[in-house]
Amino acid sequence: MENFTPVSSAIGGVMIGSAxxxxxxxxxxxxxxxxxxxxLLRPKSGDIYWRVMFLLGLxxxxxxxxxxxxxxxxxxxxxxxxxxxxxxxxxxxxxxxSGCTSGHGICGIGRFSQRSIVATVSFLxxxxxxxxxxxxxxxx
Amino acid sequence: MNDSSLPKLIAALGVxxxxxxxxxxxxMVNPGKVLAFLDLAGDWDPSLLFVMGGGVAVTSIAxxxxxxxxxPLLGGSFSVPTRSDLDARLIIGSALxxxxxxxxxxxxxxxxxxxxxxxxxxxxxxxxxxxxxxxYEVTLAPPKQTTAPAE
Numbered sequence: 001m002e003n004f005t006p007v008s009s010a011i012g013g014v015m016i017g018s019a020x021x022x023x024x025x026x027x028x029x030x031x032x033x034x035x036x037x038x039x040l041l042r043p044k045s046g047d048i049y050w051r052v053m054f055l056l057g058l059x060x061x062x063x064x065x066x067x068x069x070x071x072x073x074x075x076x077x078x079x080x081x082x083x084x085x086x087x088x089x090x091x092x093x094x095x096x097x098s099g100c101t102s103g104h105g106i107c108g109i110g111r112f113s114q115r116s117i118v119a120t121v122s123f124l125x126x127x128x129x130x131x132x133x134x135x136x137x138x139x140x
Numbered sequence: 141m142n143d144s145s146l147p148k149l150i151a152a153l154g155v156x157x158x159x160x161x162x163x164x165x166x167x168m169v170n171p172g173k174v175l176a177f178l179d180l181a182g183d184w185d186p187s188l189l190f191v192m193g194g195g196v197a198v199t200s201i202a203x204x205x206x207x208x209x210x211x212p213l214l215g216g217s218f219s220v221p222t223r224s225d226l227d228a229r230l231i232i233g234s235a236l237x238x239x240x241x242x243x244x245x246x247x248x249x250x251x252x253x254x255x256x257x258x259x260x261x262x263x264x265x266x267x268x269x270x271x272x273x274x275x276y277e278v279t280l281a282p283p284k285q286t287t288a289p290a291e
Contacts, residue, residue, distance in 0.1 A: 003176060005167060009187040012166020013194020019159035020195070021202040026151040027143070028212030028219055031159060033249040038273045042281070049144040050152040055252050057156020062256030064157065065164035072164055074257050075172025078244050080264060087251075087265040089240030091272025094248055096280060097233020098221070101168075101247040102159075104234070105192055110199025111207075111220070118226055123238035130242025131178040 020107050023054070032103020033058070034094035097122075147214050160253040166191040169254040171245030171262075178242050229280075 020031040027050060029036075036051050065071045078086065094100040097119055099108060104123075108116020142148070167173045167187055176185035211217060241247050244265055246254070251266045 003173065003185050003187070005187045006190045009166045009190035010194040012162045012164070012168065013191035013196075014198055015158055015162025015165060016191065017162075017195035017198025017202075019155045019162060020199050021206060022158070023152070023155045024203060024212070024218070024220075025206045025209075026155065026212060026214050027148050028214075028216050029143075030220060031155070033247075033252065034273070037248065037252070037270070038276075041270075041274050041277050047143050050148050053149045053152040054156035054159075057153045057158075058160035058163070058249060058253040059256045060153070061157040061160025061162070062164040062169060062253040065161050066256060071257065072167055072170055073172075074170050074254065074259050074262075076259060076261050077172055077175060080261055083244050083246075083261055083265045084268045086240045086244035086246070087268025088272035088275070089236060089243070090246070090248065090251075091269035091274075092276045093233045093236035093240060093272075095233070095273050095276040096229050097235075097237055098230060099234075100237060100249070101192075101241075102249045106195040106199055107203075108221075109196050110203045112200070113221065114224055115221070115226060115230055119230055119234035122231055122234035123241060126235045126238030127178045127242040128180050128238075130239045131175055132181055134243065135175075135179055136181050 016102070016106060017110070020102070020110070024107075030103060030107045032099045032107055034091075034100040035098070035103055038095050142216050145214065148216075151214060159249065160256065162191075162195075163250050163253045164256070166194075168247075169250045169257065171250075174241070174245035174247075174250075178245070 023029050023031045036054055040048065040051050099119060104116040104119040109120060163169050168191060173185060174188065177188040246265055248269065251269050254262050
């Protein structure tokens with residue numbers, strides 16, 4: 001556990017939670033990223049630009065962290081084909097399952113939504129299982 | 141619709157930036173760290189439990205008070221999911237998402253935020269993710285909602 005960062009991770013989590021609260025308080029929207037960009041693929045007039053601005057903000061926030069203190073280390077272990085397969089899977093499945101780590105994991109659980117609790121348990125279980133298979137059964 | 145009023149656009153940008161900052165500070169943009177969290181049988185890094193705990197600590201308290209308001213601060217109406225039934229789409233979709241997350245260590249928020257780090261391989265992930273969402277739209281997405289003729 002040499003890379004354990006409870007303090008910075010908890011601070012990051014509070015920032016993410018605060019952002020989710022502000023988006024609901026100010027704009028009336030749930031900060032679920034898969035839904036925010038996914039709906040742009042079936043655009044409705046008047047429902048486009050706030051989504052684009054939010055997504056640009058996500059990038060700007062990471063850039064700000066990088067400029068302030070170099071940001072965080074980025075380690076990519078997966079091969080390019082794996083990244084592409086994983087990307088297709090994540091894009092498709094988060095729309096099928098109506099949300100991802102932010103929409104279900106942070107916002108949905110914050111509303112005590114039964115659907116989001118079940119969704120979060122589902123993706124955590126298969127996430128743990130997938131890494132176990134990849135690292136300890138196949139990659140071992 | 142006034143979801144694209146200027147104050148709401150500025151709010152969305154600022155809130156998105158705070159969200160992206162949190163993803164970066166919390167370590168969610170680092171696929172290696174996410175995979176270390178998902179690797180229970182390896183050198184487990186529980187940090188991301190603190191990201192989720194920090195986030196849910198805020199939302200679980202504050203959402204309650206926000207949703208007691210009749211309308212959002214900048215006008216319009218609240219757009220919050222109302223379903224409570226558990227269906228196959230939810231469970232299968234979420235389970236498949238975990239597989240993709242476990243393969244790469246990236247979920248949708250970090251896929252966008254990490255653009256700020258300009259890591260070439262991760263642009264392929266983002267492109268594939270958007271393509272995957274597009275594939276859903278042309279295959280399993282419910283038919284486009286037909287809005288009653290307005291005006």
